[in-house]
Structures are given as C-alpha cells and as structure tokens.
Amino acid sequence: MSEWRFWLKEQRGTLAAVGIFLLMFTIYVSNHPAGLTANVVQTASNKGVLLAFVAMAQTLVVITAGIDLSVGMIFILTNALASWLVIGSPLETSFGVVAVLAAGLACGALNGLIVIYGRLQPIVATIATGAVFFGIALLLRPFPGGSVNEDLADMMTGKIFGVVPSSLVALVAIILVVWVPFSRSVIGRAAYATGSSEIAAYMSSLPIRRAKFTAYLLSGLLAATGGLFLTFFTYTGEAALASGNAYTLFSIASVVLGGVSLFGGRGTAIGAVFGALAFRTIGDLLFVFDFDPLWQPLFQGVVLLVAVSLGAFGLFRVRNRLEWFG
Amino acid sequence: MKDATPEQPLSRLPKFPRQLDPAISTAFACIIVLLILGSLYSASFLSPEYLLQQLKVASFLGVIATGMMMVILLGQIDLSIPWSVAVGGMMACAAAAYGPVGETLAIPFGVACGMVIGFANGIGVAYLRIPSMIITLATNAVAQGLMVVYTGGFSPQDSATVTMRYLATGFLVPGVPNAVLIWAIVGAIAIFVLTRTTFGRSLYGIGNQERAAYLSGINTRRIVLIAFVSCGALSAFGGTLLAGYASKAAQSMGDSYLLPSIAAVVLGGTSILGGRGSYLGTIAGVILITLLQSILSVMQMPEAGRQITYGLVIIVMLLLYGRGPANR
Numbered sequence: 001m002s003e004w005r006f007w008l009k010e011q012r013g014t015l016a017a018v019g020i021f022l023l024m025f026t027i028y029v030s031n032h033p034a035g036l037t038a039n040v041v042q043t044a045s046n047k048g049v050l051l052a053f054v055a056m057a058q059t060l061v062v063i064t065a066g067i068d069l070s071v072g073m074i075f076i077l078t079n080a081l082a083s084w085l086v087i088g089s090p091l092e093t094s095f096g097v098v099a100v101l102a103a104g105l106a107c108g109a110l111n112g113l114i115v116i117y118g119r120l121q122p123i124v125a126t127i128a129t130g131a132v133f134f135g136i137a138l139l140l141r142p143f144p145g146g147s148v149n150e151d152l153a154d155m156m157t158g159k160i161f162g163v164v165p166s167s168l169v170a171l172v173a174i175i176l177v178v179w180v181p182f183s184r185s186v187i188g189r190a191a192y193a194t195g196s197s198e199i200a201a202y203m204s205s206l207p208i209r210r211a212k213f214t215a216y217l218l219s220g221l222l223a224a225t226g227g228l229f230l231t232f233f234t235y236t237g238e239a240a241l242a243s244g245n246a247y248t249l250f251s252i253a254s255v256v257l258g259g260v261s262l263f264g265g266r267g268t269a270i271g272a273v274f275g276a277l278a279f280r281t282i283g284d285l286l287f288v289f290d291f292d293p294l295w296q297p298l299f300q301g302v303v304l305l306v307a308v309s310l311g312a313f314g315l316f317r318v319r320n321r322l323e324w325f326g
Numbered sequence: 327m328k329d330a331t332p333e334q335p336l337s338r339l340p341k342f343p344r345q346l347d348p349a350i351s352t353a354f355a356c357i358i359v360l361l362i363l364g365s366l367y368s369a370s371f372l373s374p375e376y377l378l379q380q381l382k383v384a385s386f387l388g389v390i391a392t393g394m395m396m397v398i399l400l401g402q403i404d405l406s407i408p409w410s411v412a413v414g415g416m417m418a419c420a421a422a423a424y425g426p427v428g429e430t431l432a433i434p435f436g437v438a439c440g441m442v443i444g445f446a447n448g449i450g451v452a453y454l455r456i457p458s459m460i461i462t463l464a465t466n467a468v469a470q471g472l473m474v475v476y477t478g479g480f481s482p483q484d485s486a487t488v489t490m491r492y493l494a495t496g497f498l499v500p501g502v503p504n505a506v507l508i509w510a511i512v513g514a515i516a517i518f519v520l521t522r523t524t525f526g527r528s529l530y531g532i533g534n535q536e537r538a539a540y541l542s543g544i545n546t547r548r549i550v551l552i553a554f555v556s557c558g559a560l561s562a563f564g565g566t567l568l569a570g571y572a573s574k575a576a577q578s579m580g581d582s583y584l585l586p587s588i589a590a591v592v593l594g595g596t597s598i599l600g601g602r603g604s605y606l607g608t609i610a611g612v613i614l615i616t617l618l619q620s621i622l623s624v625m626q627m628p629e630a631g632r633q634i635t636y637g638l639v640i641i642v643m644l645l646l647y648g649r650g651p652a653n654r
Contacts, residue, residue, distance in 0.1 A: 121599065295471075
C-alpha cells in the first residue's frame with residue numbers, strides 16, 4: 001500500500017466526521033429560510049464552537065483511555081468566574097482572561113493528580129471533582145448574573161470583515177496553538193500509546209504520567225476556553241447544573257461521532273470538533289423542519305444512543321469469543 | 327488490592343474482626359463520629375425519633391444503592407440512575423390516573439418501566455460490549471427526552487396513590503416506618519442473593535475477571551443483563567417510594583441520587599473495579615451518606631457547600647482505600 005492509503009486508514013474516523021458534518025450542514029442550509037448567508041453561518045458557528053471546545057477537552061482525556069465527566073462542570077465554573085473577572089479596562093480584562101484560563105488549568109491539574117497519583121478510576125474521580133467544581137461555581141454565582149467586557153465579547157462573537165465568524169477563527173487558532181503541537185510532540189505520541197496499551201507504553205519507557213497529566217491539564221484549559229466563550233455569548237454567568245451535565249454528555253456524543261475511540265489511543269481532536277459541529281447541526285435541523293422543541297432532548301438522546309451503538313459493529317470482526325471480554 | 331497480610335498471625339484472632347473489611351469498619355467509625363459531632367451541635371440529634379427519621383430517609387437511598395451495588399460488583403457503573411428513579415415515580419403516578427386497575431398496577435408499572443431502561447443498558451453492555459458509563463448516559467438522555475415529551479415540559483400534576491404513600495410513610499409495625507421495613511426486606515434478599523446463590527457468586531466472578539468466569543461455564547452476558555435489569559427495577563422502585571414520600575412525582579426527583587448512590591456503595595468498601603464488596607458495607611455507606619446530608623442541612627450549609635463536601639468526602643475516602651494497583 002502506498003503512503004496515502006495508510007494516512008486514509010488512520011484518519012477514517014475524522015474524515016467520516018467531516019463528511020457527516022458537511023452533509024448535515026448542507027441539509028440545514030438548503031432548508032433554512034435565509035439560505036447560506038454570513039449571519040446564518042455566524043449563528044451556527046457561535047453555537048457549535050462552545051461544544052467544540054468542550055469536545056476537544058474530552059478528546060484529550062479519552063485518547064489516554066480515561067474519561068472526564070467533569071468537563072461540563074469546569075465549563076460552568078469558568079463561566080461563573082469569567083462573569084466576575086472579565087470586565088473593566090483592557091488591562092483588567094486581559095488579567096481576567098488569564099485568570100479564568102489558569103482556573104481551568106488548575107481544575108485539569110487536580111483531575112490529573114487524583115487520577116494519576118491517587119490511582120483512582122477516572123469515572124468516579126471526575127464525578128466527584130465535578131461536584132466540587134459545581135459547588136464552587138454555585139458559591140461564585142448563587143443566582144445568574146454578572147457581566148462581561150462587552151467590547152471584547154462582541155469582537156469574539158461578531159464577524160471579521162463582515163464575513164468570517166470570529167468565533168470560528170478563535171476555534172481554529174486554539175486548534176493550532178493547543179492541539180497541533182500536542183499531537184506532534186513526544187508527550188502527545190505517549191498519550192496515544194498510553195491509551196492504546198498502557199503496559200506496552202510502560203515497557204517502552206514512554207513518559208506515561210507526564211502524558212496523562214498534560215492531557216488532563218490541557219483538557220481543563222480547553223474547557224475553560226469554552227466557559228470563556230459561553231460568557232461572551234450570554235454576557236452573564238450562571239451555575240446551571242443541567243447545562244453542565246448536558247455539556248458533559250454532548251461532549252461524549254461529539255467525541256464518538258468524531259471517530260475517537262472511547263477505549264483510547266485512536267482519533268483526533270479535529271474529528272471531535274467536527275463531531276461537535278455535526279451534533280449541534282443535528283439539533284438545529286429540528287428547528288428548520290419545524291419540529292416541536294419538546295422533542296429536542298429525546299432526539300439528541302436517540303442520536304447519542306445510535307452513535308454509541310455504532311461501536312458495536314466491531315463485534316462482527318471478532319473471531320474468538322474471548323475477545324468480547326477485552 | 328490483594329490482602330497482603332500473612333494469614334498466620336490473623337488466624338489467632340476471633341473470626342469476627344478477621345472478616346471485617348477495613349473499609350466497613352472505617353465507615354462505621356465515621357458514622358459514630360458523625361453522630362457524636364451531631365449531638366454536640368444539637369441535643370435532639372440522638373433522640374430515637376430523629377434517628378428513625380434518618381433511617382427512613384436512608385431507606386430510599388438504600389433501595390437504589392442495592393441495585394447500584396450489583397452493577398458495581400460487575401465492574402460496571404449505571405449512570406442512568408437519575409432518570410430511572412424519575413421514570414419509576416412518574417410512570418407509577420401516571421398509571422394511577424387510569425381508574426382502580428391503574429391504581430393497583432401503579433407500582434408494578436413504574437418498576438416495569440425501570441426494567442425497560444435497565445434492559446436497554448444490559449443489552450448494550452453485555453451483548454453490544456459498549457462501555458457501561460457511555461450506554462447508561464445515553465439511555466439516561468433518552469429516558470429524559472421521553473419524559474420531557476410526555477409531560478410537555480411541565481411537572482405532571484399526577485399525585486401518588488394511597489398504596490405508594492402507605493409504603494413510604496405508613497407504619498405496618500408500630501414504631502418502624504414501612505420504608506425501613508422495605509429496605510430491610512430488599513437488603514435481606516440482596517444478602518441472600520449475593521452470598522447464597524449462583525447468580526450472586528457469578529456477579530463476584532465476573533467482576534474479578536469476566537474471561538475466567540466465561541471459561542468456567544457461566545453465561546456471563548445473561549448475568550450482566552439480569553444485573554442491569556435489577557438495577558433499573560430497584561431504582562424505579564426507589565422512585566415510586568420517593569413519589570409516595572413526597573406525594574407526587576417530579577422530573578428532577580432522581581437528580582440528587584446518582585452521586586450519593588455511587589458514594590454509598592464505594593464508601594462501603596465495594597471496589598469500583600468490581601468483584602469485591604459486601605452488602606454490610608453498602609448499609610454502612612448509605613447510613614453514612616444520609617447522616618452527612620442530614621448534618622449539613624441541620625448546619626444550614628448552602629447547596630454549594632454540600633456539593634463541595636460531598637465531592638471532597640468521596641475523593642478522600644477513595645484515596646484511603648479505593649486506589650487501583652500500581653503500574654509496576
């Protein structure tokens with residue numbers, strides 16, 4: 001086989017996610033009363049980018065064969081924090097942005113330390129830290145409120161040159177700054193190796209702990225970026241339990257749609273980003289086709305159920321029944 | 327997490343402390359500490375009425391945690407608890423609207439709906455080999471969607487039947503609330519099933535190593551399916567009891583039971599990796615969590631503080647005795 005076919009095989013999940021997204025978005029735009037205008041793209045991108053950040057956060061942890069059920073809560077916590085700090089003069093605002101991102105890093109570091117050095121199961125550990133993060137968010141914002149530097153917020157949610165949505169530009173920038181260096185570094189390769197087989201990675205003396213810790217750390221950072229953007233869109237902070245849980249759930253759905261294996265070691269954050277955009281577009285399709293919004297939670301649940309069940313097709317390839325038990 | 331202490335010096339000890347898991351004794355010790363702290367705070371904390379009231383509140387969590395424990399023993403987890411509980415309560419109340427027949431069948435109908443959710447989970451985990459935390463999150467979302475469509479976005483006004491209220495708040499035996507009696511029955515059955523039946527031993531076997539269990543002739547997929555169905559049924563049953571206790575069902579009634587039910591099982595010394603744990607520990611865990619909740623609300627701790635305390639207590643207790651093996 002020539003070089004590009006290996007590449008194609010490796011990127012199959014990501015390409016499938018891109019395909020699903022393009023298909024969904026075409027259906028969406030062609031049925032939208034306004035058609036393909038800059039405003040339609042801007043609204044779609046503003047909604048999709050939030051989930052895309054959280055999905056990227058989830059991807060980094062899932063690649064190491066872990067799971068982070070606290071991403072939604074970090075998202076909510078940083079939203080509540082940003083509604084206090086990202087305000088005032090440009091200097092104060094930039095300090096606020098840095099502080100919010102640092103808070104995200106701290107949350108990620110806590111998760112990483114507990115999972116790696118505490119040797120706890122990621123599921124239970126992150127459910128518990130998620131409760132702590134939500135508690136802190138409630139302390140910060142017992143009631144919805146607060147405000148944000150509106151100039152910055154409008155800049156981040158508006159359009160550049162009246163055409164390109166700036167939130168989309170920010171998403172691409174974050175991918176270039178965070179994901180590309182990570183996936184090309186030794187740490188990133190070690191994260192893939194750890195997710196693929198931790199024992200083999202250990203035997204090859206790869207930096208397992210550093211890889212996992214970096215994954216959790218960057219996951220916190222990306223979730224915080226999402227929280228920051230949520231504040232830019234809503235102009236307020238709110239400690240909403242339902243919203244946090246929904247984002248955690250949707251991040252898992254996006255990761256699965258994006259071709260990232262939940263068993264670790266396979267998939268890319270770019271796939272997850274397209275998975276997130278596709279998942280959001282699926283939700284929006286209901287509005288275009290005039291469905292009752294009441295059906296939206298059920299529809300999203302069914303999409304999630306179908307998406308995770310697709311993983312079961314791998315069972316047809318199993319020749320020895322013992323492989324069922326992994 | 328194997329018992330590294332040599333058998334020789336321990337065998338001289340009487341049988342009882344040798345069998346007692348350190349996690350269970352820690353949990354019971356924490357209960358005593360909480361009781362002492364509570365009695366320092368308020369004199370009525372140790373009164374029989376108050377303690378009985380706590381036991382009554384604990385029994386709802388106890389019923390739900392029983393199902394959760396069976397699933398955790400398998401090394402799996404059920405994150406669909408919130409909406410299994412809500413579906414149980416809401417569907418039982420919904421059935422009650424259909425005349426006397428509906429009223430008699432209210433509780434069985436609610437439990438059956440929970441079993442359907444558990445069945446979907448079980449099929450996904452056992453036959454489709456989807457990781458349990460993913461498939462249960464998905465069924466939870468679907469159950470939520472179904473309930474949102476069913477109620478049209480509002481809490482249903484259907485109220486609980488007389489039977490449900492009697493089961494949750496009545497007194498069959500004077501002095502002992504029915505809810506406590508139900509937990510005692512469910513618990514007794516659980517202890518019998520876990521220690522004296524093939525099914526129970528298979529749960530431990532699969533939790534230790536499913537491959538080995540399969541090779542020794544256990545139909546592991548069916549056992550996993552049954553465990554998830556039982557977990558769904560018990561959560562829904564807990565939901566009907568809760569609906570009876572509050573006289574009506576609400577959409578969010580199950581939200582506050584996911585974390586406590588996992589915490590109760592894990593604090594009681596059941597390994598989150600599966601295959602190890604006893605029901606006595608779960609009883610201790612349930613009482614511990616309920617007392618903790620009660621003390622926090624007596625101290626008028628706001629919701630934020632409660633969430634933080636929960637999370638921290640679970641992490642600290644897990645760090646004490648729930649750690650995985652080192653990677654060496």
